[in-house]
Amino acid sequence: MQPLTTDEIRALIAKGKLKDAIFKGLGIFCLAAALLVIVLLVTDMVSKGSERFTVDFFLNFASRHANKAGILSAWVGSLLVMLVTGLAAVPLGVAAGVYLEEYAKRNWITEIIEINITNLAAVPSIVYGLLALGIFVYQFGFGQSILSAGLTLALLILPIIIVSTREAIRAIPAMIREGSMAVGATRWQTCRYHIIPYAMPGILTGVIIGLARAIGETAPIITIGALTFIAFLPPAPFTGEPAAGLFDWVMAPFTVMPIQIFNWTSRPDPAFEVNAAAAGFVLMAMVLTMNGVAIWLRYKMRKNIKW
Amino acid sequence: MPTQDNPQLKAEARNLSFYYGEAKALKGINMPIYDKKVTALIGPSGCGKSTYLRSFNRMHDLYPGNRYEGEIRFFPDNTNLLAADVDPIEVRMRVGMVFQKPNPFPKSIYENVAYGLRVRGENNRRVLDDKIEHALRGAAIWDEVKDRLQDLASNLSGGQQQRLCIARALATDPELLLFDEPTSALDPIATAAIEELVHELKKRVTILIVTHNMQQAARVSDYTAYMFLGEMIEFGKTDEIFIKPQDKRTEDYITGRMG
Numbered sequence: 001m002q003p004l005t006t007d008e009i010r011a012l013i014a015k016g017k018l019k020d021a022i023f024k025g026l027g028i029f030c031l032a033a034a035l036l037v038i039v040l041l042v043t044d045m046v047s048k049g050s051e052r053f054t055v056d057f058f059l060n061f062a063s064r065h066a067n068k069a070g071i072l073s074a075w076v077g078s079l080l081v082m083l084v085t086g087l088a089a090v091p092l093g094v095a096a097g098v099y100l101e102e103y104a105k106r107n108w109i110t111e112i113i114e115i116n117i118t119n120l121a122a123v124p125s126i127v128y129g130l131l132a133l134g135i136f137v138y139q140f141g142f143g144q145s146i147l148s149a150g151l152t153l154a155l156l157i158l159p160i161i162i163v164s165t166r167e168a169i170r171a172i173p174a175m176i177r178e179g180s181m182a183v184g185a186t187r188w189q190t191c192r193y194h195i196i197p198y199a200m201p202g203i204l205t206g207v208i209i210g211l212a213r214a215i216g217e218t219a220p221i222i223t224i225g226a227l228t229f230i231a232f233l234p235p236a237p238f239t240g241e242p243a244a245g246l247f248d249w250v251m252a253p254f255t256v257m258p259i260q261i262f263n264w265t266s267r268p269d270p271a272f273e274v275n276a277a278a279a280g281f282v283l284m285a286m287v288l289t290m291n292g293v294a295i296w297l298r299y300k301m302r303k304n305i306k307w
Numbered sequence: 308m309p310t311q312d313n314p315q316l317k318a319e320a321r322n323l324s325f326y327y328g329e330a331k332a333l334k335g336i337n338m339p340i341y342d343k344k345v346t347a348l349i350g351p352s353g354c355g356k357s358t359y360l361r362s363f364n365r366m367h368d369l370y371p372g373n374r375y376e377g378e379i380r381f382f383p384d385n386t387n388l389l390a391a392d393v394d395p396i397e398v399r400m401r402v403g404m405v406f407q408k409p410n411p412f413p414k415s416i417y418e419n420v421a422y423g424l425r426v427r428g429e430n431n432r433r434v435l436d437d438k439i440e441h442a443l444r445g446a447a448i449w450d451e452v453k454d455r456l457q458d459l460a461s462n463l464s465g466g467q468q469q470r471l472c473i474a475r476a477l478a479t480d481p482e483l484l485l486f487d488e489p490t491s492a493l494d495p496i497a498t499a500a501i502e503e504l505v506h507e508l509k510k511r512v513t514i515l516i517v518t519h520n521m522q523q524a525a526r527v528s529d530y531t532a533y534m535f536l537g538e539m540i541e542f543g544k545t546d547e548i549f550i551k552p553q554d555k556r557t558e559d560y561i562t563g564r565m566g
Binding site for chain 1 (some may be wrong): 364369371396397399400401403404406408410411412413423424426427459461472475477479550
């Protein structure tokens with residue numbers, strides 16, 4: 001075949017570059033569209049809810065009067081539920097991920113477990129709510145409490161944490177694991193000194209993604225009976241008459257941010273729309289803050305890990 | 308009494324075969340490893356030298372589907388390292404390894420060397436300091452790092468990282484040290500430093516080194532084994548193998564006619 005002339009080469013390059021430019025344009029367009037949606041959403045919420053952004057909004061309980069109604073019980077409830085969710089899901093999820101990656105033999109049983117875990121992530125959240133109603137609320141007798149809500153959401157995000165843990169562990173080069181074992185370490189020592197610490201950035205990412213999803217879940221929380229209008233906080237330890245115990249707050253009734261928002265939007269009084277918009281913005285801010293903290297933590301941890 | 312002509316045995320492979328699943332990678336190897344000597348394994352790619360080396364510290368046990376046949380006897384206690392009732396971890400506590408690509412942990416220089424000791428339950432700061440200095444001196448890198456032990460190991464150059472890995476292996480006083488092509492990822496100056504180090508180290512520890520570089524084998528080792536397609540073709544004193552090989556296949560490889 002004859003070598004190409006300069007003109008032919010130039011024509012080929014021009015065609016290739018055109019395709020490059022088209023694809024690049026398409027990508028920017030899609031990105032812009034997605035960002036535009038978020039910007040519109042945030043702007044909408046801010047413009048509708050701005051008159052409620054006062055300190056009182058964060059410190060007031062719900063009320064029949066829109067201008068006095070605040071999100072105190074809601075954001076405290078959300079934080080407490082997230083606490084229980086995290087404490088339940090993280091140790092379980094990380095341990096399960098480590099076990100599956102490091103200890104379990106590769107046979108048909110582990111294959112089935114692996115398939116099931118990924119399937120669990122696709123179960124609709126209201127089904128988790130029904131499951132939790134039967135098991136946590138009634139069978140175990142935890143009632144309609146922060147504990148039930150936390151455990152339900154923990155089940156919901158468990159697959160996310162397990163998968164993130166496994167992916168993070170898989171990213172560790174075999175050479176590091178061999179280097180550790182070659183020195184006479186046991187599997188647990190290798191996990192404790194190397195595998196888990198190096199997988200931490202990835203695990204943390206998974207945890208934050210999970211928590212960010214859980215904080216916005218409404219269906220399972222409604223199903224297990226979070227209250228929609230409460231004017232009290234779960235009892236803090238050692239406060240009140242008689243003094244509350246260390247864990248009384250765990251068994252207390254509660255509400256969370258998405259439910260408060262839902263409650264306000266279903267009211268006929270248009271003044272509550274303002275509250276709902278403001279609360280929606282606060283919820284978004286909470287989620288973005290959580291993600292921001294996670295990204296910063298991940299960055300700090302990743303700096304020192306070079307293979 | 309071990310003399311130049313009557314060296315003591317440190318280990319001996321007896322009819323050792325190895326299977327990766329169905330494939331037979333090592334075929335009935337019989338070979339001595341002499342105490343406080345350097346033995347080199349040479350041969351073309353795929354001849355099984357790394358597979359053979361990694362049997363000595365049971366690295367193959369980390370992956371499913373592998374199977375040993377035969378024995379590796381370890382002296383002076385005459386233990387079979389490959390026996391099912393011998394814990395691989397126990398084997399790895401007596402046999403150290405340095406890998407082809409330097410693989411320091413993403414931790415400080417201090418913690419890299421301390422790891423082997425921590426794994427054995429040693430946490431006393433002063434004992435650790437002592438042993439770490441001893442190991443770093445043994446690896447000829449103490450002077451370069453003594454003022455920055457808390458620095459990340461990944462900030463060292465390739466040659467320094469490899470010497471750090473040698474220090475890491477030395478810290479636990481192994482009886483046998485395995486080197487898997489330790490200089491193939493290094494530049495000539497770093498290579499020379501490591502070869503000099505091997506020469507020094509054999510006074511303290513028996514060494515088995517895999518190398519694809521024949522000149523390196525000739526420079527560094529007391530005994531050489533030539534392997535081909537999973538078999539031990541010839542074993543003998545390095546001088547004799549390189550000057551007057553007995554087997555024609557060995558001669559072909561050494562003179563560059565093959566491989």
